[in-house]
Amino acid sequence: MTISRELLPPSVTRRAFLGQSGLGVGSLALASLWPGTNAAGSPQVAPRAKRIISLFMHGGPSQLDLLDHKPALKPLHGQELPSSVRGDQRLTGMTSGQKSFPVTSSLFRFRQAGESGAWVSELLPHTAGVVDELCIVRSMHTEAINHDPAVTFLQTGHQQPGRPSFGAWASYGLGSENSNLPAFVVMISRGSAARPADPLYARLWGAGFLPSNHQGVSLRSSGDPVLYLANPAGIDRAARRDQLDVLAEMNRLALAEQQDPEIAGRIAQYEMTFRMQASVPELTDLGSETAATFSAYGPQSKQPGTFAANCLLARRMAERGVRFIQLYHRGWDQHYNLPSDLRLQCRDIDQPVAALLGDLKQRGLLDETLVVWGGEFGRTVYTQGTLEPSNYGRDHHGRCFTIWMAGGGSRPATVYGETDDFSFNVVRDPVHVHDLNATLLHLLGVDHTRLTYRSQGRDFRLTDVHGHVVPGLIAGGV
Numbered sequence: 360m361t362i363s364r365e366l367l368p369p370s371v372t373r374r375a376f377l378g379q380s381g382l383g384v385g386s387l388a389l390a391s392l393w394p395g396t397n398a399a400g401s402p403q404v405a406p407r408a409k410r411i412i413s414l415f416m417h418g419g420p421s422q423l424d425l426l427d428h429k430p431a432l433k434p435l436h437g438q439e440l441p442s443s444v445r446g447d448q449r450l451t452g453m454t455s456g457q458k459s460f461p462v463t464s465s466l467f468r469f470r471q472a473g474e475s476g477a478w479v480s481e482l483l484p485h486t487a488g489v490v491d492e493l494c495i496v497r498s499m500h501t502e503a504i505n506h507d508p509a510v511t512f513l514q515t516g517h518q519q520p521g522r523p524s525f526g527a528w529a530s531y532g533l534g535s536e537n538s539n540l541p542a543f544v545v546m547i548s549r550g551s552a553a554r555p556a557d558p559l560y561a562r563l564w565g566a567g568f569l570p571s572n573h574q575g576v577s578l579r580s581s582g583d584p585v586l587y588l589a590n591p592a593g594i595d596r597a598a599r600r601d602q603l604d605v606l607a608e609m610n611r612l613a614l615a616e617q618q619d620p621e622i623a624g625r626i627a628q629y630e631m632t633f634r635m636q637a638s639v640p641e642l643t644d645l646g647s648e649t650a651a652t653f654s655a656y657g658p659q660s661k662q663p664g665t666f667a668a669n670c671l672l673a674r675r676m677a678e679r680g681v682r683f684i685q686l687y688h689r690g691w692d693q694h695y696n697l698p699s700d701l702r703l704q705c706r707d708i709d710q711p712v713a714a715l716l717g718d719l720k721q722r723g724l725l726d727e728t729l730v731v732w733g734g735e736f737g738r739t740v741y742t743q744g745t746l747e748p749s750n751y752g753r754d755h756h757g758r759c760f761t762i763w764m765a766g767g768g769s770r771p772a773t774v775y776g777e778t779d780d781f782s783f784n785v786v787r788d789p790v791h792v793h794d795l796n797a798t799l800l801h802l803l804g805v806d807h808t809r810l811t812y813r814s815q816g817r818d819f820r821l822t823d824v825h826g827h828v829v830p831g832l833i834a835g836g837v
Contacts, residue, residue, distance in 0.1 A: 406804025407768020407833070408729035409536065411529065412673050412684045414712060416704075417510065418557060418691030421738035421753055422761035423782050424465045424701055427497050428478035431780045432464035432740070440741045444783050449504050453694060453743060454754045460741035462781070463751045466698050475772035482705040485713035491772040492716050492725070493763045494832055498776020498785045501736055501757040501792050506557050506692070509735035509757065513792055514563050516821045523567035523812075525796065526683035528821045530573040531566075532810050533803065536680025539638035541631060543683045544676055545575040548666040550690025551707050552700035559687055568814035570624035572631065575685060578672070580664025584643050585635065596636070603629055642675055655717065657710040667711040674718050677728050691734055694743050695752035716765055729767025729802055736760050740781045759785045762795070768802045770834045793826030801828045801837070 423429060440460040454460075469478045472487035477495055479487040486493075503509035508518035515522040523531070526543035535542035545564045549556070564575030578584050590599050607626055614622040645661075648671065653660050659667040666688045673684045688708055693700050712732065719725040737760025738753030759778045765771070777787040797807040800821065807826055811818040830836040 404801060404804055404806065404837075407727075407802045408766070409727045409803075410677055410680070410682050410684065410729070411525075411767070411799065411803070412677060412715070412728060412730045413525075413686065414670075414708070414730065414732040415510075415685065415687050416691045416708070416732070416734040417559060417687050417689045418506065418554070418693070419509075419734045419736045419738060419755055419760070420691045420704070421465075421693065421697065421701065422497070422759070422778075423738060423740060423753070424467055424697070425480045425483060425705075426478070426495055426761045426763070427737075427759075427778060427782045428469040428480075429464065429740075429780060429782050430469075432462055435462045436464045437746060438462050440781065440783075444779065444781050446784075448758055448783075451504055451755050454739070454741075457743075461746045462740055463742045463746055463753070466749065466751075473772065475774065477772075477774050480705075482702060483709050485709045489713045489716050489765075492720070492765045494765065494769040494771060494773045494775060495761065495763045496775045496790055496795075496832065497759070497761045497778055498787065498789050499733070499737075499760045499762050499792070499795065500785055500789055501760075503736065504755050504757050506735060506755075507560075509755075510559075510563060513735050513795075515567070516793065516796060516823055520560075520562050521567055522819070523569045523573070523821070524562075524564050524575065525799070525821060526564055526575050526685055527566040527569050527573040528800075528810060529683045529803065531569050531812070532805055533682055535682050537638075539634040540642065540676070540679055540681055541576040541635070542681065543573065543575040543685070544681050545577045545685045545687070546580075546669040546672065547577070547687045548580075548664060548669055548689070548707075550666075550688055551703035552690040552693075554690045554692060554700065556689055557692060559689070564685060568819070569812055570620055570627075572624040572627040575683075576635075578639075578643070580668075584639050589636070599636075638679075642679065643672065645671065652718070655710075655714040657714070659707070660711065666707050667714075670711040670715045671718075674715055674722075674724075677719065677724050678722070693738065693752055694754060696750060697738075697752050698750060719766060725766035727767065729769060729799065730765045731762065731799065732764075733762025734760070737782070740783050756783070758783060764832065768834055770832055773831075775829075775831050788831065790829055790832075791825070793822045794829050797822050797826035798829045798832050802833065 440462050468481045472479045473491035475491050477490050479490055501509055503512045503518055512518045514524045530542035566574035583589050610622050610626045656671050657667045659665040660671050662668055669686050676684050690704055719728050736755055736757040739756045743752040743754040775788060779786050800807040807822045811820045828837055
């Protein structure tokens with residue numbers, strides 16, 4: 360549709376008109392999310408979780424060496440992977456030229472743990488201790504086979520950049536329980552494995568076409584926790600308040616004239632930043648934590664920026680009502696030296712993850728906090744490069760990989776889905792990326808088909824036109 364400039368009031372531009380239209384549809388979608396009401400007039404599902412803590416292992420952890428036990432591979436170790444298993448699977452440029460694809464069984468021992476009897480690698484002894492809290496999903500799959508499109512797909516529902524992230528959708532739809540902290544907070548830690556750092560772009564926690572106040576706020580491990588949060592020299596809190604009052608009034612005048620929803624988002628951001636000047640220092644000050652708590656999370660929990668310290672901060676954020684808490688842990692891209700590097704990576708995360716679940720449960724928060732662990736894809740059953748007696752690497756593998764969920768209405772003590780004897784293909788109960796996101800939204804009390812936002816003439820949603828809620832992942836079913 361072409362909009363004639365002459366049809367618009369003198370002070371309204373085409374961009375503002377379209378923005379105003381988008382705001383109206385967005386507001387209608389927002390109103391539809393609260394329990395008992397929506398645009399269509401039918402009730403929403405009852406929320407099981409109030410918030411999500413996403414523990415993202417950036418690079419693709421090997422399901423074969425951690426949570427998808429394949430003992431039948433032992434006698435096949437070193438043999439050629441049957442072409443009937445590989446089928447027409449896309450290969451990355453890193454292994455597409457290989458002349459041989461030797462089957463590689465895991466070097467690590469597995470044992471059954473908990474009442475559920477789930478098989479867990481020796482690399483995750485603390486996780487094994489809390490395995491009955493977990494809903495392990497072995498049948499995840501994705502079309503993406505390279506890092507950036509795969510991470511972007513899992514986080515935004517689309518392989519190409521530009522869409523809002525899950526945390527931004529959660530913020531837009533549900534807001535925060537704490538008006539003094541952002542609804543969406545991001546923390547990044549570097550793994551102990553000496554690996555080149557694959558990029559983590561800020562767009563992965565961006566708001567896309569949603570109002571910008573829904574984007575994730577990244578906490579830093581050194582210096583000011585949030586850039587530009589502190590007042591400059593010579594500006595006290597009273598002076599800053601006066602400045603913001605004048606700025607807010609100017610923005611309100613501009614909003615009334617231009618009807619641009621981004622101006623409203625800017626006002627909200629300024630006010631949140633002012634409140635964060637007091638709330639963030641209190642949040643990041645771990646001085647009130649006990650010696651027993653630091654001991655539970657492990658020796659690294661006192662070192663800012665480590666995964667352990669970030670897990671402890673995540674618990675503090677959950678206590679304070681942050682809606683979506685995103686932890687990235689880098690270093691899981693093990694194309695080579697997998698046995699040694701995987702040991703280091705698991706040492707980083709195993710104890711803190713178990714401590715986080717135990718801490719949340721002890722404080723009565725696990726039932727209302729959905730914790731999700733996983734990466735963007737898995738690893739291949741065949742070796743990348745040369746298979747050595749005690750060393751191997753694995754390439755990217757999107758056809759099947761493993762994640763787990765805990766708390767927040769997920770089904771505990773459960774292993775869902777099954778892969779073939781090579782952990783190469785899903786043979787039972789597949790769960791696509793869109794299905795996972797639909798299920799996570801459902802646990803938050805949101806119908807994924809109705810959390811929409813109109814942009815550039817069409818309605819968008821996190822799951823695009825796909826995705827189904829998976830009853831088997833939910834305690835008591837849907």
